[in-house]
Amino acid sequence: MAPLKIKKGSSSHSAYNLRDPNAEVVERHTLAVVVENEPGVLARVIGLFSGRGYNIESLTVAEVDHTGHRSRITIVTVGTPHIIEQIQAQLGRIIPVHEVHDLTVEGSSVERELGLFKVAGTGEKRVEALRLADIFRANVVDSTLENFVFEITGTPEKIDAFAELMRPLGLQEVARTGVAALSRGSKTQA
Amino acid sequence: MNKTMTGAKMVVEALRDQGVDTVFGYPGGAVLPIYDEIFQQNHIRHILVRHEQGAVHAAEGYARATGKPGVALVTSGPGATNAVTGLTDALMDSIPIVVLTGQVPTFMIGSDAFQEADTVGITRPCTKHNWLVKETDTLSATLHEAFHVATSGRPGPVLVDIPKDVQFATGNYTEKKLRKSHYQPQLKGDIDAITELAKAMETAKRPIFYTGGGVINTGPAGSQLLRELVEATGFPITSTLMGLGAYPASGDKWLGMLGMHGLYEANMAMHDCDLMINIGARFDDRITGRLDAFSPKSVKAHIDIDASSINKVIRVDIPILGDVAHVLEDLLKVWKSRGRKTNAEAVSKWWDKIRTWQAVDCLKYKPSSTVIKPQYALERLEALTKDHDRYICTEVGQHQMWAAQFLGFEDPNRWMTSGGLGTMGYGFPASIGVQMGHPDALVINVAGEASWLMNMQELGTAMQFNLPVKQFILNNERLGMVRQWQELLHGERYSHSWSDALPDFVKLAEAFGAKGIQCKDPADLDDAIMEMINHPGPVLFDCLVEKHENCFPMIPSGKAHNEMLLGEASTKGAIDAGGAVMV
Ligand SMILES: Cc1cc2nc3c(=O)[nH]c(=O)nc-3n(C[C@H](O)[C@H](O)[C@H](O)COP(=O)(O)OP(=O)(O)OC[C@H]3O[C@@H](n4cnc5c(N)ncnc54)[C@H](O)[C@@H]3O)c2cc1C
Ligand SMILES: Cc1ncc(C[n+]2csc(CCOP(=O)(O)OP(=O)(O)O)c2C)c(N)n1
Numbered sequence: 001m002a003p004l005k006i007k008k009g010s011s012s013h014s015a016y017n018l019r020d021p022n023a024e025v026v027e028r029h030t031l032a033v034v035v036e037n038e039p040g041v042l043a044r045v046i047g048l049f050s051g052r053g054y055n056i057e058s059l060t061v062a063e064v065d066h067t068g069h070r071s072r073i074t075i076v077t078v079g080t081p082h083i084i085e086q087i088q089a090q091l092g093r094i095i096p097v098h099e100v101h102d103l104t105v106e107g108s109s110v111e112r113e114l115g116l117f118k119v120a121g122t123g124e125k126r127v128e129a130l131r132l133a134d135i136f137r138a139n140v141v142d143s144t145l146e147n148f149v150f151e152i153t154g155t156p157e158k159i160d161a162f163a164e165l166m167r168p169l170g171l172q173e174v175a176r177t178g179v180a181a182l183s184r185g186s187k188t189q190a
Numbered sequence: 191m192n193k194t195m196t197g198a199k200m201v202v203e204a205l206r207d208q209g210v211d212t213v214f215g216y217p218g219g220a221v222l223p224i225y226d227e228i229f230q231q232n233h234i235r236h237i238l239v240r241h242e243q244g245a246v247h248a249a250e251g252y253a254r255a256t257g258k259p260g261v262a263l264v265t266s267g268p269g270a271t272n273a274v275t276g277l278t279d280a281l282m283d284s285i286p287i288v289v290l291t292g293q294v295p296t297f298m299i300g301s302d303a304f305q306e307a308d309t310v311g312i313t314r315p316c317t318k319h320n321w322l323v324k325e326t327d328t329l330s331a332t333l334h335e336a337f338h339v340a341t342s343g344r345p346g347p348v349l350v351d352i353p354k355d356v357q358f359a360t361g362n363y364t365e366k367k368l369r370k371s372h373y374q375p376q377l378k379g380d381i382d383a384i385t386e387l388a389k390a391m392e393t394a395k396r397p398i399f400y401t402g403g404g405v406i407n408t409g410p411a412g413s414q415l416l417r418e419l420v421e422a423t424g425f426p427i428t429s430t431l432m433g434l435g436a437y438p439a440s441g442d443k444w445l446g447m448l449g450m451h452g453l454y455e456a457n458m459a460m461h462d463c464d465l466m467i468n469i470g471a472r473f474d475d476r477i478t479g480r481l482d483a484f485s486p487k488s489v490k491a492h493i494d495i496d497a498s499s500i501n502k503v504i505r506v507d508i509p510i511l512g513d514v515a516h517v518l519e520d521l522l523k524v525w526k527s528r529g530r531k532t533n534a535e536a537v538s539k540w541w542d543k544i545r546t547w548q549a550v551d552c553l554k555y556k557p558s559s560t561v562i563k564p565q566y567a568l569e570r571l572e573a574l575t576k577d578h579d580r581y582i583c584t585e586v587g588q589h590q591m592w593a594a595q596f597l598g599f600e601d602p603n604r605w606m607t608s609g610g611l612g613t614m615g616y617g618f619p620a621s622i623g624v625q626m627g628h629p630d631a632l633v634i635n636v637a638g639e640a641s642w643l644m645n646m647q648e649l650g651t652a653m654q655f656n657l658p659v660k661q662f663i664l665n666n667e668r669l670g671m672v673r674q675w676q677e678l679l680h681g682e683r684y685s686h687s688w689s690d691a692l693p694d695f696v697k698l699a700e701a702f703g704a705k706g707i708q709c710k711d712p713a714d715l716d717d718a719i720m721e722m723i724n725h726p727g728p729v730l731f732d733c734l735v736e737k738h739e740n741c742f743p744m745i746p747s748g749k750a751h752n753e754m755l756l757g758e759a760s761t762k763g764a765i766d767a768g769g770a771v772m773v
Pocket of ligand 1: 448
């Protein structure tokens with residue numbers, strides 16, 4: 001990595017300037033985007049990603065402040081540092097976007113996802129599924145004699161791991177929410 | 191004070207409130223209530239175009255020439271889809287326009303109703319922002335917000351889609367001054383960064399100002415500050431196609447336009463400089479050429495109001511986020527307070543070097559006494575019109591580049607061209623918009639015959655509203671720019687790049703009741719141009735020029751600034767396969 005020149009007065013004032021902007025390495029970043037909850041705002045954000053060829057690994061959105069009409073969109077994306085910086089700047093141009101935070105560079109954060117898993121099976125497999133669910137602290141939210149629906153929360157990696165284990169045990173259907181994330185400690189985004 | 195009125199009336203009221211005096215439009219079912227209100231008032235002048243694309247380009251021309259937002263009004267469905275090219279054009283070139291579209295009534299949206307189109311969906315990627323208004327009570331506030339968004343920060347096109355029932359219903363009118371917006375772009379630049387730039391200016395040996403459309407966008411005060419800065423420092427200045435006129439072409443620090451068809455001296459200076467000061471330009475690919483060879487030895491500063499323009503293409507060392515006029519004011523203050531220093535000795539050597547490049551005389555061409563060379567036509571047009579209160583529009587192609595090279599712009603807002611999108615058909619309607627903004631000025635559209643035909647129907651508009659626009663067509667009977675690329679890149683296989691079955695332009699003009707002039711002999715050119723200038727109405731000037739002239743200089747795609755082609759002799763094998771894939 002080339003030595004970095006840190007300049008004041010950067011356009012972003014972000015920690016990006018601490019990293020080599022020209023590095024070709026692809027990084028995974030979690031962005032928190034606080035938007036006005038108005039029709040079409042999600043389409044604007046998604047359209048930006050598809051129109052400019054950026055990646056979306058995961059996207060979640062919900063209103064987080066009813067009185068203030070604010071929704072929070074959490075996007076997990078991958079790209080070179082240069083692309084990630086562009087994404088942040090491009091999101092900032094969208095008029096109903098109030099704030100854009102790159103949780104990956106703004107200090108540490110927690111990420112959680114919720115998954116629902118429908119697993120069918122009888123006998124040994126059924127017992128094993130229940131046992132593993134217990135280890136993963138997954139809850140049974142529906143059950144019949146032939147199947148369970150498990151609910152699990154955790155990091156995406158944890159949910160991936162759970163899915164891998166359930167597959168041979170009769171995994172039939174999966175629904176995942178995508179990542180929600182908050183920075184750790186007393187820092188707030190909105 | 192609470193005013194209640196219909197949505198249609200609100201539109202007219204809000205336009206008045208915003209100081210709008212001119213609207214370019216075309217009626218249809220979904221905007222009839224608004225047209226009814228327009229009929230019943232005298233404050234806003236409506237210009238009936240002949241195609242909605244024309245309305246949007248006219249609004250763009252009006253906006254660029256007056257500094258005020260342009261307004262277009264069109265119907266739903268086909269009216270709205272016809273506006274898409276103009277919206278995209280305005281987005282690429284940062285032109286503030288407000289487009290109002292009619293929509294089917296709210297209770298029919300989604301039912302594939304007659305002339306229904308998902309207008310906000312279609313125009314979302316080609317507007318700065320757009321709105322579908324579902325309640326009459328929110329209509330006026332939305333319209334005021336639309337003007338605010340179009341004109342603040344980096345300007346751009348906005349669209350307000352108004353269903354017909356919202357136009358008919360009655361609601362409360364919100365006055366402009368009561369509007370609140372969270373959209374407040376940062377205007378002041380970071381003072382530390384500005385100081386860093388001032389310091390860099392003190393020591394730079396080979397500095398250059400690289401200015402762009404942002405200087406025009408910021409308003410005349412920005413151009414004034416730029417001029418002061420250039421004169422005080424003595425640094426050379428070049429500009430993009432979009433920034434022409436911010437610094438006067440007659441100024442002695444002026445190097446001419448840079449870029450793909452820019453001047454040799456401007457491109458060489460960009461390549462060899464040690465301090466590049468980008469003021470409101472966006473490192474477009476027509477400017478940078480091969481990225482890894484772009485100005486390799488320079489420290490780069492970039493003043494831009496849009497954070498996404500900074501570091502998008504070229505990494506810069508001194509980014510300054512802010513409005514050009516605000517930043518230049520602070521920069522001048524800081525630089526002056528630090529003692530107005532420059533490295534005068536080195537800069538004077540730099541100028542010596544630049545003069546050797548200027549001596550190359552890169553715009554020279556082979557004159558002819560039998561056929562009109564396009565460059566000659568523009569030289570004569572320049573000589574005969576430069577003392578007029580003159581505004582120039584262009585279409586897209588070789589003629590556009592020659593106009594940029596051979597016409598001189600002394601002031602901002604005098605040059606209207608489609609740079610980012612390169613929209614053939616832009617110039618004629620734009621000239622109509624300019625003439626509306628400046629009724630007594632000499633408005634000329636420098637055109638190619640192929641581009642001009644794309645929106646030729648607007649001759650009807652020019653006639654109806656007595657707009658004496660001059661259409662100066664450099665007629666090479668070719669899609670000249672395409673033909674040039676085919677010659678240089680595709681083995682001279684001229685696939686579909688000539689204009690066949692051209693109309694008789696003089697008769698065409700006459701069919702509309704306009705004046706037509708044809709000129710093919712260089713000896714007659716001056717008289718013909720004078721005849722055009724002196725005619726009080728619209729003129730279609732068919733200037734038959736050399737058919738196979740190429741536009742030079744040219745930096746071939748994928749090449750560096752110092753690998754510029756200067757003329758026919760240097761073109762053989764100049765473009766390799768890597769460059770050929772680029773546009
Ligand atoms: C056939 C053809 C050939 C062309 N060849 C050339 C060529 O040889 N040379 C050339 O220069 N161009 C050429 N162009 C045009 C080119 O495609 C681009 O449109 C042009 O170079 C962009 O100009 P610009 O960088 O000034 O940016 P603009 O598109 O004008 O953008 C303005 C920039 O300034 C910023 N800005 C806006 N308002 C403000 C403000 N108030 N304060 C601060 N910043 C602000 C914006 O964010 C943006 O980054 C050609 C076009 C065509 C169609
Ligand atoms: C709407 C549109 N279609 C196609 C093009 C591609 N194009 C660029 S220049 C050009 C030829 C223009 O010919 P003309 O207007 O006669 O101008 P000239 O280059 O001959 O001066 C074409 C087809 C374009 N820029 N815009």
